[in-house]
Amino acid sequence: MDKTLSSLSEAVAHVKDGMTVMIGGFGGSGAPIEMIHALIDHRPKNLTVVNNNAGNGHVGIAAMIEQGMIAKMICSFPRSADPRAFTELYLAGKIELELVPQGTLAERIRAGGAGIPAFYTPSSVGTELAEGKPSEEFEGKIYIRENWLKADVSLIKAELGDPLGNLTYRMAARNFSPLMAMAGQKTFVQVTKAVSAGEINPEHVTTPGIFVDGIVEVSAPQQEEALNRVKAAYP
Amino acid sequence: MDKTLSSLSEAVAHVKDGMTVMIGGFGGSGAPIEMIHALIDHRPKNLTVVNNNAGNGHVGIAAMIEQGMIAKMICSFPRSADPRAFTELYLAGKIELELVPQGTLAERIRAGGAGIPAFYTPSSVGTELAEGKPSEEFEGKIYIRENWLKADVSLIKAELGDPLGNLTYRMAARNFSPLMAMAGQKTFVQVTKAVSAGEINPEHVTTPGIFVDGIVEVSAPQQEEALNRVKAAYP
Amino acid sequence: MIDVTEIKLTNTQIAWRAAQDLQDGSYVNLGIGFPEMVAAFQPDGRDVIYHTENGVLGFGKAPPPGEEDWDLINAGKRAVTLKPGTAFFHHADSFAMVRGGHLDLAILGAYQVAQNGDIANWSTGRGGVPAVGGAMDLVHGAKTIAVVTDHVTKKGEPKLLKACTLPLTGAGCVKRVYTSLAVLDISEVGFVLREKLATISMDDLQAVTGAELHAEGEVIELNAPGDL
């Protein structure tokens, strides 16, 4: 079994117009910049994108927004140091926003990967984000019901990846990526180092290969935060 | 911060009559035998015990049953090579059984630790184990609702443990233990090797210390499967 | 009426037949006991990754007796071994793989299978100590649920039925059944016969089956090596 792909473009070619795409990362940490830029080259349209944020500066998800590829963002925090790309389209009514509390977003993605269609959470009870959602009392406290979130394709970044798709991550760059790997109908990964089967200790595998469809090595990947500090833009 | 306890008896003293106790392990792998035997010495009564199984032979949970400490078992598979301890009491109506599908058991324990009071699952839909449980249709398929499961005290076994309570496990001995650590109001751990803070790579921590209240080193721990092969009994 | 006990395949032969359908690159869970035997007959050149409920993916064969590590077991509590690329994870992640539809195939044993795909494999309904394990999760998890089973019970009663009489494990789950006499798919019309032993007639096979057998196209001869 070898899930290694020949190129990023082979991976992102799975993303078609109108699909829901989960993209890993929390701010710049964990953002699969090269994969996103390959997706921009491929240029699918009318996408729903799930990410904690809604882009920063003029690279990564912000660049996707600038290219008019995203119809809807599902995220918890569409603000950043330089949120212009999203803000302008949002205020002009040209991009839709589904705002989800961060813990609920994480749990909805996990639920999508774990075959749990709905769960109850205390988060957002009594707030406008709970409006219209079913609620129920458990042990004397009110909880609201939230539904799973699944993706047609998940695009994430990992540190090590082996031919079976087993992954490790780098520090806080882990964040949503193991969950998105579970929730994607297809999951493609840019790994900083491709290793042989057996090189990752079975105890240290963070994402087992069953959740992964393809890996592409991108050594020395770019970091969104660093790119924004030098005011980079794509394309 | 140092969560190291002086003895197993200091840990198990937190278990009082009538409490719900989660005990790690799948069959013999991961069973905290020395901790269970310390609990038998301490002899709380009328316990509800959560474990995948219901004891095997005459050590561990089987020995707890033989000592009349358990009023109710919550488990998925109360059978084993030598299930006499449970079987006899169950058929005599002297011990209660809540039978839960294994995946639902795992998810209910995780939910207890994660503040999720209920979730929907397809498992057991249309079977007698779903009787009386709320059901609902999502995306054209029926699911039933299951509630979280929490413990007053969780007792588990880990491989490495540091003073902050960070843990790693050994191979398939991991099973339910990371979940039970989350779901216990108090969680105590017998670790095979106590190490200093920083000796466990932050990327390899499987249970972060926030879920752990006390650790006790038990080097060269006994293995339930091996004990049963030599027909050991406790006390 | 033919005595099926004289012609039927052994469990080992059924396991061999089921193994011929293992797909290269697939993720497979084998139920404890009889279904575990399927792995032994995995065809050469096909890479199959086995999953076990207790948190191991991509494990290898049983170790030689005396070399077991009892922390490295499968759901049947039998010792297995590491292979390059094995991964460990906890039980909630393990059943996320199952329930989330990430497995390609689960092969289970059964007391009864009904023509609508219902399966009963956890309780004989006769009292005693009930035990379910991961069966109720597995029947909803894998993309394909297959069953390996004798065609009839030890008393000669049909195990393939119009409707199960024993407590269900899951409703409408089973897609394919490998029995000691035949290979059948389950479709909207019920049991569709794909293969049968040459030594049993259609009438005799129907006589030991508790639901109508349908045919779509050719019924292939069911063969398995005789020395198993």
Place this chain on the structure above:
Amino acid sequence: MIDVTEIKLTNTQIAWRAAQDLQDGSYVNLGIGFPEMVAAFQPDGRDVIYHTENGVLGFGKAPPPGEEDWDLINAGKRAVTLKPGTAFFHHADSFAMVRGGHLDLAILGAYQVAQNGDIANWSTGRGGVPAVGGAMDLVHGAKTIAVVTDHVTKKGEPKLLKACTLPLTGAGCVKRVYTSLAVLDISEVGFVLREKLATISMDDLQAVTGAELHAEGEVIELNAPGDL
């Protein structure tokens, strides 16, 4: 009527005061921005483990400028450092810690706090781009939710109110408030004054507070180092 802007504590002083209540051995989440300052004043001899939503527990202080690793950040996207015993985990596990009640304390900023413990800290209700982050999870997670805030808005309007007028982050969550003028608990009766600056009278404090101040026992003098 006194001009509170002349006597009030700085944010740094409020952070210092809140830090004095950090408990040894506790697990604490500090909201992004102003609340993050609390860590700088953690009293000597107390061991506090900080949690951040994006999957780090037990991290250390900010690195010197130029030595940041942008894969090692907190929820405010500021660089932090490793300490012996740091642990990494994914976002679902991180919010299991929050929602599951495993944190001892979360210290948050707020636009408004009501006498019933309601908190508004995510939306000014004026349009623009709404952003919630982890706030709605945190207010239900920690055993104690505390707020650090100026006592009044920049326009001098009370931030402590009978009822919040801005969109809520959570209902009935807040237990303690550290303001630029006072320290208050929230109990069944509403705001209970624990400490106030010596330079403000009870009447003047009540005049800049939008809900009734209650007293239970002695009101202690609120002090913070003057050079902060």
